[in-house]
Amino acid sequence: METAVEMEIDWETIRNIINSYRGNPEALLMIMQDISDIYNYVPPAVIPLLVEKLGVKESLIYSVATFYKTISLEPRGKYIVNVCTGTACHVRGAEKIMDALQNRLEVKEGQTSADGLFTLEAVRCIGCCASGPVITVNQDTHGGLDRSSVLKVIDDYSQTAS
């Protein structure tokens, strides 16, 4: 989504991440996850550096980035909202939560809201099954939700951001 902000890359940090795994090519996925934790996506501009430092082919990087769900090569919102659609959440109405969020944020699953704040995604079970339906917003988990309480969660993040 072009609406999400493309952040300026701090090359020093990226190098530190790669060095913390001692340039081990086996750690490619984890390096990309660490980069994602900062930018909420892996900026494609870092790929040449990964090729150089890890000694892997560019095609492998794309292959790994597109295979694993936690990695995105496209910018995402400030807050990544993951609706758990695991079985326990599903039978307790995860679909209704997803509906409510799609209406409020005016996006479909996988898209970023017009203000660039929220990216809406679905995740297959985060292991909080007893508290379902559950969503995560970045690293925070919110449980026991319904149609209206989930909107309140989103409002709180909107306010914090503004």
Place this chain on the structure above:
Amino acid sequence: MAKLADRAALKEYRKKLQGKNQKRERKLISLCAGSGCGAYGTAKVHQALVDELKKQKLDKKVDVKLTGCHGFCEKGPIMVIHPEGIFYPQVKEKHVPEIVAETIVKGELVKSLVYKEPATKKKITFEEDIPFYKLQQRVIFGNNGLIDPTSIEDYIAAGGYAALEKALFDLKPPKIIDEVKKAGLRGRGGGGFPTGIKWETCRRQKGDKYVICNADEGDPGAYMDRSLLEGNPHSVVEGMIIGAIAVGSHEGYVYVRHEYPLAVKNLTIALKNAEKQGLLGKNILGSGFDFSIHISRGGGAFVCGESTALMASLEGNPGRPRAKYIHTVEKGFRQNPSNLNNVETWANVPVIINKGAEWYASIGTEHSKGTKIFSLVGKVVNTGLVEVPMGTTLRSIIFDIGGGIPKKKKFKAVQTGGPSGGCIPEQFLDLPVDFDALAKVGSIMGSGGMIVMDQDTCMVDVARYFVDFLKDESCGQCNPCREGLKQMLAILTGICEGRGNEGDIEILEELGTMMQKFSLCGLGTSAPNPVLTNMLYFRQEYEAHIKDKKCPAGVCKPLFHYEIDPEACTGCQVCFRRCPQDAISGEKKKPHELHQDKCIKCGICYDGCKFNAIVVK
């Protein structure tokens, strides 16, 4: 934190820690910080508690401990006050001052917070008396609610690393393997393969070997591995070191989901502390044995729970499985012999070594020994993690421990084994749960997910849900799985949307059988299970969808509508007020009317009606 040079040093250290605990007369407030309670706001309660104790100048007199998951996640955040064992469920920030003033200062109960048993309405003060806990046998999970997972001292004081001592100094590797074999331990990840035999095969291999812990808990609805790693990481670490001694490995990996940040954090702390104390790394406890453990974080791909895919992922590649003509114990990670076991399996190992194979084998059924942790979730009163001896009946787990179905609804099925399992109907509720019994009725025990479904769950929708899940998660290498799932999903979606045709059931059966026979890995061969068992036991529901174009459970939107039963409607106006579409009209105390042209079937009226006056037609 000093290195423990030898066995005597560890023993002495444990004694010192235990002595310290015994002298404790001060109160200890333990607060569950597992992910379930965390989702209900443990962090806020913890902060409020710390602040309040400081304000009352009690912070030097009362200890507060954040523990791992207690299991009773439905009632989170959970607080237990020791030494009495007073149990307060669903604690909120606002309750904290009263708890401190009454229970901590005066030693009196806050009556409004005491747990009330839903079935009998009886109030129960102590954790140990609550039926949810009383009927369990918490061999593996018991320490979770007592120890601080970030404290190695807590684990050692609770008898931790005593099994490692035995394995290093009293038992030879073949004897360790023998114990695990005699105990009858089978893989808890779902495969049920005898652990001892796997270890023995790995031990026979030559070259550098790896010991791997599969913490890529992917089955939706199962979270016991997450809770073990979060709540008691040292038990898994200890199990892995013992396994490494047995098979002759010096390097281990834990492959854990990136979606489990707290598990990653607590495990990282545990590994660091174990290394600092000389329980991991070079020359463990002066024995001359070296072993180190690394963490690798998975990327959210369900197929990576499969052993060969997991190892491909460990190597930094996409996690695509391979055909297993050669097993991973012979050629696995980096083409070397690799012994992979699941989190719960590893956590069972120290128990077996400590208490002996004979004791362990006395629990369970003929071919399934020990206890098993189940995640009891879905439409059940007491959701949470439940540890029971193998062979406990489904009825006992769901109704005695789980408290039955909420809102007086009817039990319909229990889904076990995740996307590789099936839905078990009421007629089999008295089946003893173990590896073999559930397989006989077309499901599997799997990793221990138990999702309870009531009358409002549509079985065709559940089958569609699992196929949709698996279609996304199929790695796409082999035709039967990739194309089979796609076709199955198209047919099931058609049925759910009212486009079902005569003969659909037969095509689904044919596709399913083909996939079972010809898929490359376990994901594909077991993928049709949720559909096939569903069609076996709930065929009439499929037929209702296809022939009558009706969804009896009221889930598939094109196939039902809501009506108001004028006999049952009291005119309380709850539905009238809540309807977002203004589709309900009527006067107070008179039966209401629902206008089909405006209704979007969101179900708010159905969920909210206390008189069962909204009916599915």
